[in-house]
Amino acid sequence: MPITTLGFDADDTLWHNESVFHLTEERFAALLADHADKARLQEQLLAAERRNLKHYGYGIKGFVLSMIETALEVTEGKAPGAVISQILDAGRDMMTHPVEPLPHVTETLSVLKDDYRLVLITKGDLFDQERKIAESGLADWFDAIEIVSEKSAATYRTLFARHGSGPSEALMTGNSVKSDILPALEAGSIGVHVPYAITWGLERAEAPANHDRFHRLDHIGKLPELLTRLGQDGMWS
Incomplete structure (x- = not known):
């Protein structure tokens, strides 16, 4: 797929x-x-x-x-x-703290925009998340933006069906193993972990290192290369 x-x-x-x-x-x-x-x-x-x-x-x-x-x-x-x-x-x-995009983010989104549907999936306070999205200057790169109260396998199944062709044809990238990776894998998607320097205590979880749909990258700028490699390896040939 x-x-x-x-x-x-x-x-x-x-x-x-x-x-x-x-x-x-x-x-x-x-x-x-x-x-x-x-x-x-x-x-x-x-x-x-x-x-x-x-x-x-x-x-x-x-x-x-x-x-x-x-x-x-x-x-x-x-x-x-x-x-x-x-x-x-x-x-x-x-x-009111300034929103500072991480390195490689804008360049990566610009590379991927034409070939994939990009969906921003975030959880938290609606008002503050909307503020950060607006101040980041990244909103225009996304085909859809969803602010949810919790991230679960059901969340990913619903959103990837709503904004794409289903979870089996989706890949989720995030810094939290607990919220971004494990439930996405459970939903049937590929999970790409990009660690951040600090992890909140309530977001810590063991990475599923041996899972065939789990990947870890040093930074988000390596995501296009991973997508190319997965295609070349026949993962969706």
Whole structure:
């Protein structure tokens, strides 16, 4: 079956994102240094994020609320108003942080645009994801853009059928093994992992190294070469 459709994750695949969260977490740790050491604070913040996903979903707003909850926990409900105010300021700074595309992204999309249907598939807060897509300057490269609440095998089956010729003729590229690769493979697509320097704790998963439809690239600029190689190897001849 020929590959007709290419799906792309957005955050940390097309542009920097987790590094912004990491810097804010460092700022948060400094604010509460008198109440908890950094390791304990990170552990409690991650636990709060895990608990709150079902309530707030993914994105900056849920992260900020989880920071506030963690601040109240480690201070036994006595977090100063000034600390809460600075956490809110940090969240607003994140919401206005410049969107910086990763190396090779624009060139790769321009190479692939004429030969494949390109679909951007991202999850998170609708308002913030729309902002980042607009500010990235990459929207015009895509035939379709989908912002979803969660990425599952059913998500990929639905979207690759809606915007392509089905999951068996699609390839998904992303930095998260958990969200971009494993469910895409389960749906019947090819999964291409392009690691980012930082991985959020709730997105960590073991890569399916021996899976015949799994591939890992050093950077997204190698994707056209991989597609050519797969064609030459007869994967869809």
